[in-house]
Every structure is written in structure tokens, then in C-alpha cells.
Amino acid sequence: MRADVIVVGAGASGLACARRLHREGLTVVVHEARDRVGGRIHTFHPADGGPPLELGAQVVHGARNPVHALVGADRMITVPRRITARIVQDGGNQDMGVLSHGRRPPWLLEAGLHRDPGPEGRSAGAWLRAHGSARLEERAAKEWFRQSWAAEPDELSARGVAGAHRGDTAVGEGEFAVRGGFDRLALLLAQGLRISLGDPVQEIRCLPGRVEAGTVRGTTSACAAVITVPPPVLAQGRLRVIGPPSAVVDAKIATAARMPLGDGYCTVVTLTREAPDDVITFDVDGGGGFVRCSAGRPEVLFVAKAGAADALRATVRSAPALSSLLETVMPWTAGARVVGLTAADWGRDPWTTGAFTAPRTGCEDAVRQWSAPVDDTLFFAGEATVTGSRLPWVQGALASGERAAEELLKVLANR
Template identity: 30%
Template sequence: MDCSCDVVVLGAGASGLAAADRLARAGLRVAVLEARERPGGRVDTVRDAVDGTPLELGAEFIHGKPSVLLKLARRAGVKVGTCNDKHALLWRGKLAEGDTSFDFLEDLAAAEPPDRPVSQLLAEHAGDWSELEARMARSYVEGFYAATVETASSLAIARMERAAEQLGGIAPSRSLQGYDRVLEPLVRGLMRRPETLFFNAVAEQVRWSPKGVEVRARTREGVPLGTFRARRAVVTLPVGVLKAAPPEPGAVRFVPHLPDKERALARLEMGPLMKVLLRFRSPFWKEREDTRPYGFFHAPGQPLPTWWTLEPLRSRYLVGWSGGPDAEALSRLREEEVLRQSLEVLGRLFKLPRRALHERLESWRVQDWQREPFTRGGYCVIPAGAVDAMEVLARPVQDTLFFAGEATHLEGEEGTVHGALATGLRAAREVLGR
């Protein structure tokens, strides 16, 4: 299946699709290699077998008003609905309104040089915050950013917080038809072009020189697919995959190797993430006066400390989220044990025995992103002192290799779908500029 084209794109996630779409519309012949059997990457939507409700195994929320993403949603004819952003908090055995417990966000966003781990920043504010605020700040950094506070960069998180505020804050919305529908215009446009999107195509070696690239690929089962030759390549693989070493599944070997990129990747991390999706016989949280108003439920200190409903969709699902050290610990457990711990957390939140929750439970699904060989985690985490490593990762190599993906966004939108889309468009501009 040898193939020749102008540009080969590694990865059909949001950034890869955006880059390929822009290059193809500019008249270039593009080949996109995607290891999975589907497009989207960390946008992974499935639908409930009973009523078709879209369920997001990966990216779920639209934060603020990112123009590049909302423009694509309008192009797709997708309706975006505002989530119920009212938060309940379990503290010292009592569930109560918790919106005011996020006052620490201003201090996170105001962090100034020198860069230091978030744990040091938390210690500096120990006298300013209550015990609850300090606990919530730690839980927020570990959950929302999938980071370990002992290593995560306070300056990187401050930059992301400020970027979110400039986009309209972190109040979330969702695609009512599913996140995958947002990317459909990009997929449709590429599918109309023969021999452009290649699924079950795992890039295993990129041999490059200023004269061009040769990408050797195989199927996930190990069957050789031949060589894809192009003048240039756009690499949109996640940090977790780029850090993997052959013969690990999904690992890519660059020949000659890229020492600057390798050093940058060694300084970055892939944040652990896990989601648990539970469907109950009825939405009992909406049937109770004390929990009806809330769309988010927080239990700091628990293995799955954050839960939410699918509002504004009417649904019988609760979604649990764990990031950072908690997600890493859960990854070592069997799925049945993850379910048990999930129900124990919900039992504490809603004052229900685990057996009663089991009786109400109809279906459950655990999505462990650490076990996805073509992702190896949630999204990029920047340790203290490593902000400049992202700039090195994003830099083109000899007008031949170009890099995109959420980890290469340099203005604070890393870890987001709209950030990934923006980097794909940026890489396409760089290619076309050559």
C-alpha cells in the first residue's frame, strides 16, 4: 500500500483533522494515518444503547467561547447547550452549596515568577485560605489539570486559568448531539478525497531529511502497510505516545532521532485521567429536593472526587472523574473495584448504602485513558520549570517535520479541544508558508 503525497499527517485527532482539512482545501495531497479504527482521538463519543444519549468517554465540555470550536460547531449544525454549573460540596459529612469554595482560583491565576510547584504556591497561601479552600485547591489542580501538585508548574496553570477567563471563564457547555458531531465537517471533507484517511494505520518509523519523509506503517495486528512518502509531515501524536519507546505499542521511531524534541518530551508529563459513566434506573438526584439544583458534586479526598450530570440533556447518567495521583492509583485496579469505589463515593454524597445504589444501577463503563496505547493518558502536564519545553516541542524541524496537538499550544489552551484545533491550523499555516 505504498503511497506518495505532499503531506503525511500522523494522528486523526482534533489537531490532525484540522491540519489535514486546511492543507487539503489548499490543494495539497494529504494522507492521514490514524492508529484507531475511528477519527477523533481523545474526542470519543459513544451512544447509550437504550435512548441514544451521547456519552463522552474523552473530551466532554466546551469551556468559555472559543471561536475556532464554536465556528466548527455551527458548520456542523451542532447545538451547544449550557451545562448546569451549580456545584455541591461534601465537607465533613455534609453536602451543601459549594460555589463559594472556588475563590482560590483568583490566587492560582495570579501566580507570578519564579516558577515553582503548585504545592509551594498552596503553602504560600496557607494563611489566606480556609482548610476547605486549601483542600479544594489541591483537588482542583489534581482533577481539572490531571497534575500532581508537587511537580505541576504554578506559572503554566496560571496561564491556563487566565486564558480560560479571557475566553469567557470555565463555565462549561456541551454539544447536545455529541462531541464527535463537532468534528464531522472535517472528517466528511477528508473522506470525500480518495486515499486520504487511513484507519488502523500505526506509524512505527519516520525516516526524514530536508528532502522529505518516509513513514513506515502497519496495522494494530502487525500487518505491514508499506511506506507513505511525502515532502513534509505534521506530527499530532499525544505526549504520552511521543514519549513511548519502541517496541511499546504506538511508539514511533524518528530516523535520524530528534534530540531537542526528546529532551523537551523528557521534561513534560502525560496527566492520568479516568472517567466512570453510570446509568441508573431513574435520576434519583433530580428526585430529591436537596440535590435537585446541582449539576456538579464534589467530594475532595475521595478516589473519584468529582461527579456531574449530563444537563442540559435529560439523562439517567452520572459521570465520575478522577485525575492526577488518584487516577493513577485507580488504573492499577480491576474495573469491578473501580465501580465499587465509585458507588462508595456516591453513597457518601447522596447518603445511600452501596447496595441501594447497586439495585438502581443499570449499566456502567470505566474509561481508563492510561490503558489507551495510542494516547497513554489524558493531556499534557507541565512540571515546574518546563514551560519552555512546549515551545521546543512546537518548533518545526528543518522545514520538514511540523508539530501540533494540545501540548504545543503556547497561549494557555493546552489540554483543550479548541487548543488542539488551533495548533493544527497553525501547523498547516507553517507548512503552506514554506
């Protein structure tokens, strides 16, 4: 197979990049390991046609997010702010307002970090120890950071967290959902593109001005390639890059090893009972992450990261343990039977390896090194390339794909 450009990965960044290149008249082939497009955009559609639930990217952040224009303003729904909010701590279920009683709740502590993260090299954990007070305040804040960033606070760069938020202010305020599911965005981006699904790239041979991608189905040749898979996919050898300059390639793989993704596990549990109210529960104890249900619906959605992801992964393997957790985070589920379970295990997915890439202390230079093109032939996109400068959400992935396309177009224009 022959093309002008090969794009590895049909997530948001790969589709945005391929779409931009396609609009410029280039022939582009997108190779995707999965049997669907979207990457970490993954929507669960209930069998009865009920409202979709997101097992990957959760919401569209900001009224000026580019997703609004891509899917159409008429398909955007404002996420309601009026919702019953609970927390679980020490096994008990309480109103989330307890986090504000004489204390600073986690979201206010994080806002303080955004304003003044402190000196270079300081971790978010160190910042919390310097600015927190009561035991519950610090404990809740640490779990908040784990669920927000899929990483331990002591590994998170305070400056990286603050820089990511500052870099995303242009998208504005508010949270929105895509009517019909977030996967609609991926399907719209994919329209008109040549995408080979279930066809992972196993090896890329790179020479100046020429690449060959070996996949499970054959070989695709092109003038250049854009890699959008997470760094660990290269570091673990699932995608091999071969060719001169070998020292640059070796350095790229070494950089990839310094950029692990945090663990993530999401699941929809369907019950024999419908929820009486719209509820969100924050599990401070670290067993379930953020848990949601909607009035009149039988599903409970768990979105767990960092240690909570592995805890939830273990819990769902035991029916009694899952029932106990459900009753703790959502007391209305007591006595209900589980009749369905659909999971997205991002931490065990070989083509994702986790939720997303957090800005880690001591790795500030890794993002620049990972993002840099190789010999004007191999280019890089994906949320990992914007770590610490933008939030690792869909808008950052889209922007990275557009940026990689622009870099490639400039090179091709000068050949």
C-alpha cells in the first residue's frame, strides 16, 4: 500500500491530524489497532436506547472548546450542576459538604496551587503538605489529585499541573456532553478518511524522506509518518522504530520510558433497580474513584484512576465485593442485583497502557523530547505531547494532531 503520509492511531489526535492533511490534498492512511475509531473516546450505549455513558473521555470542557464546532452546537448539552454530591470516607457515606465544614475542599486547594505552584521541582504532594491543614482536608485533596491526574501527588509536578490549566483557559468555562455520545466526534472526524481498523503497526522503518510501516496485514509506504500512540507503546516494544539516525531513535525510546500513563479503569454496572436521583459520589477511601447515577436509570458508572483503578479492577471480579462497594457509594443499590457489567480497562489495554500522561516531577524535558520530529520524517502527536502545557483531555489531543500536521506540511513544502 502507498500513501503520502501514514498516521498511527485513530484516536482524537490521529483523526485530527489525518483530517488536516487530507484537506490539503495528501493521501493519508490511518492504521488503528482496535476495531473502532476514537481511542480513549469510548461510549457505552444502553441496550434500551437510554442516555449514553462515557467509559473514556467524560465531558467537553469549556464553552469555546473546538468540539462544539466539530459536532455542531445543536448537539451539545450543558451538564447540569444541580446534582446530589456525596463522599465516602472511612466506609461511611456523607454529604460532600462535609469537605467544606471549617476546611478548604480539594477543588479550592487545587485552585490555590494553580495560582502559586511554588518553585520548579516541587511536587503537588509537597505543595499540599505545605498548604493543607486538617487530616481529612489533606487526605481528600490527595485522592482528588489522584482521580484528576491518574498519578500520586508526590509524583506530580505542581508547576506542570498549574501550567496545564493556564494553557487551557482559552476553552472557557462550563462542562458539556455530546448528544448521542462522545463517540459521535470520532465518527465525524473519521468521515472521508482511509482507515484500516484492527491493523496495528508493529514496525516502522525510517529513512530520510521515506517510511515503511509493517502491520499485521502487510506494508504501507509513505513520505512521512505521524505517531499518535502513547509513549509506553514504544517503550514496551509493541511498536518498533528502526532506522537512521539510530541514536535519535534510541533516545526517543528512552524518553518514552520516562512517560508512563497513570492507571485507569471505568465500568458501567447495570442493576435491577433504577436510581431515585442524580448522584455523584467521590470515594475518598480510594476504592471507586468518582461514581455517578442518573434518576430513573439502572446504570452506575465508575471512573477510577491511580490506585482506585486497581482496587476497582479487583472488586468487580467478586460479586459480593462489588455489591458491598455499590451499597457504600450508592446506598439505594442495596438488595439490587447486578445484571450487566461493561468495562474499559485502560491500564491493561496494550495500545493505551493507562488513562493519560500526567506532568511528573523530574520529567519536564521529556515532553519536549518526545514531541520533537525525527529527521523531518517521523512526527509525534497525542495528549502526551502537550503534558504540562495543556490539560490531557480531548481538546489537547485535537490541538496536538493539528500541530503535527502543520509541522509535516511545512517540511513537505520545502522538499
